[in-house]
Amino acid sequence: MIERENLSPAELRRIENYRNRYMKMAKEVFENKVRYYINLTGGEYKRISVRDQKTRWGSCSSNGTLSFNYRLLFAPVKCLDYVVVHELCHLTHMNHSKEFWNKVAEVMPDYKEPRKWLKDHGNELSVEAHLKKQGISLKI
Numbered sequence: 001m002i003e004r005e006n007l008s009p010a011e012l013r014r015i016e017n018y019r020n021r022y023m024k025m026a027k028e029v030f031e032n033k034v035r036y037y038i039n040l041t042g043g044e045y046k047r048i049s050v051r052d053q054k055t056r057w058g059s060c061s062s063n064g065t066l067s068f069n070y071r072l073l074f075a076p077v078k079c080l081d082y083v084v085v086h087e088l089c090h091l092t093h094m095n096h097s098k099e100f101w102n103k104v105a106e107v108m109p110d111y112k113e114p115r116k117w118l119k120d121h122g123n124e125l126s127v128e129a130h131l132k133k134q135g136i137s138l139k140i
């Protein structure tokens, strides 16, 4: 874990630039995933928004706005797919009923695995951690 307090203004700006780039990338990735999975889940959505949140991976509002957390880019791709499928299934079932989970399982039979991964490791996903893992130094 990187302590933000120990970073210089230049390093913080660098993180911010990376973050903005990943946010843009995430928008494209989620749009493509939604386009693919909605053929399997059905339902209709209005728009897709990308957010930066600590613990929330996605949401689906009653007016059909799908929101996704850009940090999912740093998770195994299966996790990203799971969240997309999860939110798309909410277009049909606005709850976590048995019917909802059955629908998720129809599209992704092993959804419990990525769900558990996010529960166990979700808090480790950040742009700083990702850059570190890639060996990208924040020092300029």
Ligand SMILES: [Zn+2]
Binding pocket: 086, 090, 095, 096
């Ligand atoms: Zn849900």
